[in-house]
Amino acid sequence: MSEATSAPGTTVTADPPRRSMAGFLQAIEVDTRLLGMIVALVVIWFGFDLLSGGLFLTPRNLWNLSVQSAAVAIMATGMVLVIVSRNIDLSIGSVVGFTGMLMAMIQAEWIPKNLGLGFDQPYTWILALGAGILTGGAIGLFQGFIIAYIGVPSFIVTLGGLLVWRGLSFQFSQGQTIGPMDGIFQLMGGGPKGSLGATLSWVVAGIAIVFIVYTLWASRRRRRRYGFPVRPMWADALLGITGCVVTIGAVAVANAYPWPEALAATYATENGITPPPGGLIIPTGIANPVLIAIGAGVVMTFLATRRRFGRYVFSIGGNPDAAELAGINTRRTIMSTFMIMGILAAVSAAVLSARLNAATGGTGSGMELYVSAAAVIGGTSFAGGIGTIPGALLGAVVMQSLQSGMVILKVDSPVQDIVVGIVLVAAVGLDTVVRRRST
C-alpha cells in the first residue's frame, strides 16, 4: 500500500539526476512498474520465440495476438477505474453476452425480417451498435445505482448481474446462434477487410507520433512557464524517440502481414487487377479491433488523468472518507465508473460478435475474470487508489501472449489455465513484495 510511483500523473520528483539506474529512472520519470511490465512482455515474447523455433515473433502471430487481445483490453481500461475505486464488476462477461445478442438480433432479425427491410442497410450497423452501447450503459448505470446509492456491495450486485444477464441472453435467443452480422458491422471484428491497410495504418502512426511529440513539448512548456523543474532534455528526447520507434515498428509489423493469398486473388479478380508473379500482396495493417482498443485506452487515460472524474475515482480509492469530506459526490462517481464499464462491455461485445459473425447466448462467458486479471497484472491494486490504463492494456497483451505462446508450443488447454493462474498470482505477489520494500 505504500510506494511512490503509481497513481495517475504522479511520478518521482525531479531532483538532479544521479549516475545510477535509479537516477536514470528518476530523470525520465517513467512509472517503474510499467517499465517492469514491458520488460516482462519482451522476455515472454523472446522466450516463446526461442522455444517455438521462431514461430512466435512473426507478423502473422503478432497481428493475431493484437486482435485476440483487443476484446479483453477494451474492457480492462474500464475495469481499472472500477477496481481503483475499491469495487469489482463480475457481470461484464454476461453483459457482453446480452448486448452482443441484442445487437445481433437487431441486425439479423428485427431490421431485415421483422421490419422487412432486408440485410445490409447502410444504417443497420450504427443502429445495432448504438442500441448495444445504450443498453450496456443502462445496465451499468442500474447496477452502479444499486451499488452507490443503495449500498449493496459491488461483488453481490454484479454477481447477481452475471446470472441475470447471462440468463436473459439465453432466454432472449432461445438458445440459438444469431447471425449473420451486417456487412459493415463485421468490419469491427478485424480480419483482412476489417483492417486499415498500409496507407491508413501509416496515417495512424503519423497521428500518434505528432501526439507523442506534442504531449512532451506541451508538458515541458507548461512547466517552464510556471518555473517548475523540468526533465532533462535528453530524457524527453529519449522518451519521444522510443515512443516514435515503437509506433513505427508496430505499424511496420502489421503491414508486413499480407492478406491470405486466396483472398488477395479474389480481390484482384473482382477489381480487375492482374496479379504480379508470385501473387498480389496486400498489407493488412492495423486491425479495427486493435484501433478500437487503442482508442478506448486513449479516451480512458484522458478521463483518468486529465479530468476531475478520474481524480475523484483515484481519491475515493485512496481514502473514501477523505473524498466525502472534501465535498466530492462519491456516489455519482462510483455509479459513473459502472456505467462506463457497461458501455465498454457493449463495445467489446460488438467486436467479439463481429469477429465471430454471430452471437450466442454464451458469448463472453468468463471474460470478467480475464479482464480483472489483465487489470491486476497491469498493476491495479484491489486495495484501491492504484492502477493505470496503459498498464491494463499491457496486462491484456501479456495474458494473450502467454496463451498464444502456449498454443504454438502445443501445450494442453488445462495446462494453459494452470500457467495463467500461476502467473497471475506470481505477478501480483512480486508486485506486493517490491512495493513493501520500497516503503
Next chain:
Amino acid sequence: MSLEPQPESTPPASPVTAGSSVPDLPGVGTRPAVERPAAAAPIVEMRDIRVAFGGVHAVDHVSVDLRPGEVVGLVGGNGAGKSTLMRALSGAHPADSGEIRVAGETVSINNPRDAKALGIETIYQTLALADNVDAAANVFLGRELKTRFGNLDDAAMESATRNVMGRLNPRFRNFKSPVKSLSGGQRQSIAIARAIHFNARVLIMDEPTAALGPAETNQVRELVAQLKDEGIGIFLISHDIHDVFDLSDRITVMLQGKLVGTVDKNRVTKDEVLGMIIMGKKPDEVTEKELAELHG
C-alpha cells in the same frame, strides 16, 4: 434575534459567558468593543445544536459562538461531543436540530461543500487526505482548477500549492509524491494548506498537534497565532489543556454531549477548567469539598 456585537468577555463577577442554561444574551456585557470593532460581531453562532446517534444524544442542545480573529478552545473528555459538534459545522454530519448562523445569517449546512462555500474549513484529526494523489491534488480536492477545455490544470494547481506551502513549510519539496509516502508533519502541512488556501473565514482544527513532534507542534502554534492576526476565527479541539490555554481566547467545555460552559481564558485557572471537564460544573458552582476531592 439581535445581532448586536457581543463583548469579548463578561464582567469580572462571572467568568462564564454562555452555558446550557443561558441561551443567548446579547448585550449582557457593557464594555464597549472599542479595540476591535470588526471582531465583535460573531462570525459563527451555533444555537441549540442537537445531534443524536440512535437514542444517544451525542450533542444535546449546545450553543457556542466564535468571533473573527478569536480562538475558541473546545475541551472535554472522550465522548464529550466536541468533535460531533464541529462535524455539524463542517457538514460532515449535519445537526438534527438547532440553528447555525454565519456572519449573522441563518444558514443550512448539509454537506462539506455547503460549509466550504461559507468559508468554513476543517482540518480533521485524521487529516482526511487522499493518499494516492499528490500534494496539489489534495489541496484542490473537490475544487480543482480547470483549463478552458475543462481539463485539470495541474500546473496551475501545483504552482498555487508551491506558493502556499512556501509559507507553511518552506522545506517541502515532494510535490510529485503521493501523500501517503510523506511524513506526519508534511501531511499535516498539506491538510493545513488545503484549509487556508481558499480564504477561510472560520477554521476548525481537530487535535491539530496530536500526531506531531515538538518542533512541528510549535509550527502549528505559530500558524494559529498568525491566522488569528489575519482575522480568521478558529475552533480548536484538543485533549491537551496546556495547548488550549496557550492558544485560546475562550474555552468551551463539554461533558457527555452537554455544554458545561464557556469561559474567558484570562479569568480561569487550568484547575478550574479541569474541574469543569471532570465534574461538569462551572467554577462558581463547585463546592470547596468537591474541589478538595478533585485534588485528592
